Amino acid sequence: MEPATEMKLEGIELAERVNRISISPTMAVMQEAERLKARGADVVDFGPGEPDFPTPAHIKRAAIKALEEDRTKYTATPGIAPLRRAITSWHATQLGSCYEPAECIINIGGKNAVFNTICSLINSGDEVIAPAPYWVSYPDIVKYAGGVPVFLPTDQAAGFCPRAEQIERALTPRTKIVIINSPNNPTGAVVPNAEFAAILEVCRRRHVWLLSDECYSHFVYGDARPFSIASVNPSKEQVIIAGSLSKTFAMTGWRVGYTLAPAPLVGAITKLQSQATSNATSIAQYAALEAMLGPMDSVRAMLEEYTRRRERILAGLRAIPGLTCTPPQGAFYVFPNVSAHFTKEMPNDTAVARLLLEREHVAVVPGEAFGAPGHIRISYATSLERIEEGLRRLNRFFGRGQ
Numbered sequence: 001m002e003p004a005t006e007m008k009l010e011g012i013e014l015a016e017r018v019n020r021i022s023i024s025p026t027m028a029v030m031q032e033a034e035r036l037k038a039r040g041a042d043v044v045d046f047g048p049g050e051p052d053f054p055t056p057a058h059i060k061r062a063a064i065k066a067l068e069e070d071r072t073k074y075t076a077t078p079g080i081a082p083l084r085r086a087i088t089s090w091h092a093t094q095l096g097s098c099y100e101p102a103e104c105i106i107n108i109g110g111k112n113a114v115f116n117t118i119c120s121l122i123n124s125g126d127e128v129i130a131p132a133p134y135w136v137s138y139p140d141i142v143k144y145a146g147g148v149p150v151f152l153p154t155d156q157a158a159g160f161c162p163r164a165e166q167i168e169r170a171l172t173p174r175t176k177i178v179i180i181n182s183p184n185n186p187t188g189a190v191v192p193n194a195e196f197a198a199i200l201e202v203c204r205r206r207h208v209w210l211l212s213d214e215c216y217s218h219f220v221y222g223d224a225r226p227f228s229i230a231s232v233n234p235s236k237e238q239v240i241i242a243g244s245l246s247k248t249f250a251m252t253g254w255r256v257g258y259t260l261a262p263a264p265l266v267g268a269i270t271k272l273q274s275q276a277t278s279n280a281t282s283i284a285q286y287a288a289l290e291a292m293l294g295p296m297d298s299v300r301a302m303l304e305e306y307t308r309r310r311e312r313i314l315a316g317l318r319a320i321p322g323l324t325c326t327p328p329q330g331a332f333y334v335f336p337n338v339s340a341h342f343t344k345e346m347p348n349d350t351a352v353a354r355l356l357l358e359r360e361h362v363a364v365v366p367g368e369a370f371g372a373p374g375h376i377r378i379s380y381a382t383s384l385e386r387i388e389e390g391l392r393r394l395n396r397f398f399g400r401g402q
């Protein structure tokens with residue numbers, strides 16, 4: 001696999017802020033897998049961080065209706081008023097929060113929500129704490145904004161859960177934001193509600209923002225129910241919620257996310273967004289409105305299917321000698337430790353991912369991308385049939401004593 005990294009732009013002097021960041025490593029895997037597929041290879045693609053389900057029909061119909069009604073013009077930068085209202089009331093019903101529309105802005109996906117928030121708050125040298133393993137984009141967004149990402153390692157044996165006391169120890173006078181992503185990408189870890197509340201308490205006491213990335217909120221397993229730290233009252237003044245319709249409603253390509261935060265911060269994000277991208281696509285906003293107001297059956301159906309796939313993949317991975325895997329409590333990823341298979345020829349997880357793709361045409365993302373060397377991320381947002389085929393290949397790969 002070629003490193004999908006910096007473009008060689010001879011003679012072009014790029015801005016220092018762009019040179020600080022690199023292309024998302026998960027995108028790099030997708031690109032390589034696509035290249036192989038285009039050459040006719042039968043790739044089992046465990047790479048993507050997106051649902052394989054189609055967007056629910058009622059949501060697509062709302063977009064078609066919006067098109068037919070010519071809702072194709074600019075909207076207000078923070079989004080159409082009915083959608084801001086609908087998001088705050090959906091969030092209140094589903095996740096127990098209490099936001100006003102003025103505390104909500106619609107962004108161009110959850111990534112844009114995180115990006116705009118960090119760019120609105122971070123000054124040069126400010127620190128942003130993120131437990132590791134972390135979502136690949138956090139460090140680069142922080143660096144782009146001039147901040148310093150600070151990673152807190154979490155323990156596989158403890159289910160990769162960050163702890164409030166660990167976060168408190170890592171705070172310095174420069175700490176501005178703590179990012180918590182629960183359910184987590186890439187581990188599927190879910191922070192227990194009480195621990196999450198304790199983390200908020202630390203943030204509040206030390207006047208640090210808590211940025212909660214809730215992108216996978218509705219994919220939790222067993223008896224767990226979707227949880228938002230915004231339901232812990234009175235939490236608003238220190239809390240920022242980054243939400244997304246991408247995963248919950250299988251709408252990755254529509255690019256709709258949102259931020260819930262105190263109104264002055266929403267105002268700052270609106271100012272930034274007004275000079276960068278303006279509003280989220282008008283048609284996508286009407287589709288999102290239907291997602292917020294319509295039935296949640298498709299979300300339940302997706303969760304049921306993820307639950308079946310999770311069981312199958314966990315059983316399959318457990319049967320492969322040398323792999324250790326913490327059962328994910330949420331999202332749609334497993335994050336096995338493959339370090340027992342390291343050899344001279346295959347000394348790290350990046351080499352594992354490269355050889356897996358080369359020899360078995362199985363695409364996974366190396367753990368290094370998430371600040372967790374020794375692991376690989378397997379997405380089970382793919383059919384049970386492909387999971388079976390992928391497990392066969394993983395067995396062959398790890399079974400032949402690399």
Ligand SMILES: Cc1ncc(COP(=O)(O)O)c(C=O)c1O
Nearest residue numbers: 049109110111135185215244246
């Ligand atoms: C943890 C996390 N946050 C945010 C996002 C952004 O999603 P989107 O921009 O599609 O809403 C992703 C996507 O993979 C993610 O995994």
